[in-house]
Amino acid sequence: KNQVEQSPQSLIILEGKNCTLQCNYTVSPFSNLRWYKQDTGRGPVSLTIMTFSENTKSNGRYTATLDADTKQSSLHITASQLSDSASYICVVSPQRAGTASKLTFGTGTRLQVML
Amino acid sequence: DTEVTQTPKHLVMGMTNKKSLKCEQHMGHRAMYWYKQKAKKPPELMFVYSYEKLSINESVPSRFSPECPNSSLLNLHLHALQPEDSALYLCASSQADRNTEAFFGQGTRLTVV
Numbered sequence: 001k002n003q004v005e006q007s008p009q010s011l012i013i014l015e016g017k018n019c020t021l022q023c024n025y026t027v028s029p030f031s032n033l034r035w036y037k038q039d040t041g042r043g044p045v046s047l048t049i050m051t052f053s054e055n056t057k058s059n060g061r062y063t064a065t066l067d068a069d070t071k072q073s074s075l076h077i078t079a080s081q082l083s084d085s086a087s088y089i090c091v092v093s094p095q096r097a098g099t100a101s102k103l104t105f106g107t108g109t110r111l112q113v114m115l
Numbered sequence: 116d117t118e119v120t121q122t123p124k125h126l127v128m129g130m131t132n133k134k135s136l137k138c139e140q141h142m143g144h145r146a147m148y149w150y151k152q153k154a155k156k157p158p159e160l161m162f163v164y165s166y167e168k169l170s171i172n173e174s175v176p177s178r179f180s181p182e183c184p185n186s187s188l189l190n191l192h193l194h195a196l197q198p199e200d201s202a203l204y205l206c207a208s209s210q211a212d213r214n215t216e217a218f219f220g221q222g223t224r225l226t227v228v
Binding site: 042103110 | 121205
């Protein structure tokens with residue numbers, strides 16, 4: 001069964017600090033892995049998307065890593081800001097040609113950045 | 116334009132009402148999705164349309180009826196809903212023939228009373 005597990009479930013950090021969120025997946029065959037940021041009551045917004053051949057990708061203060069061998073990904077947030085408070089969802093897309101694919105969502109990490 | 120627009124943003128309906136949720140995108144995406152999301156849970160896939168044809172129905176109750184009138188629009192018709200159907204309903208779109216990024220709308224917060 002395709003699964004995506006994230007840790008920690010929740011995290012509280014002080015403004016300006018860095019943090020790293022983890023994602024382990026069992027989706028196979030694997031096409032790409034995405035990290036989304038979701039504010040409460042809003043739709044998810046894409047941060048990064050990586051294929052199996054990519055090891056790292058950055059988007060501003062967000063840096064995602066991917067190890068396709070161990071099926072692990074991480075999202076590192078640098079110099080956190082209050083606006084980073086949100087849920088961060090790891091989403092894995094299976095390899096499937098021709099038509100739209102079903103995405104497998106992780107349960108998310110709820111990040112709270114405090115003064 | 117990388118926007119997926121959903122209307123309305125909020126909806127309160129009674130269990131005997133009929134209402135519709137609307138979703139629109141102008142990115143030329145030929146795959147569109149409906150998801151249901153309960154609080155503190157990940158989105159759950161409901162339906163996928165690919166080239167305006169229903170390609171995936173995740174055993175959704177018939178009180179939810181999707182419709183894709185053209186390549187830019189996706190509707191979700193609601194009838195005789197239950198209070199447990201209250202949730203955030205998300206629309207998303209992506210390219211259909213390449214496994215690329217999915218863009219999500221801001222969602223419709225539905226409350227069934």
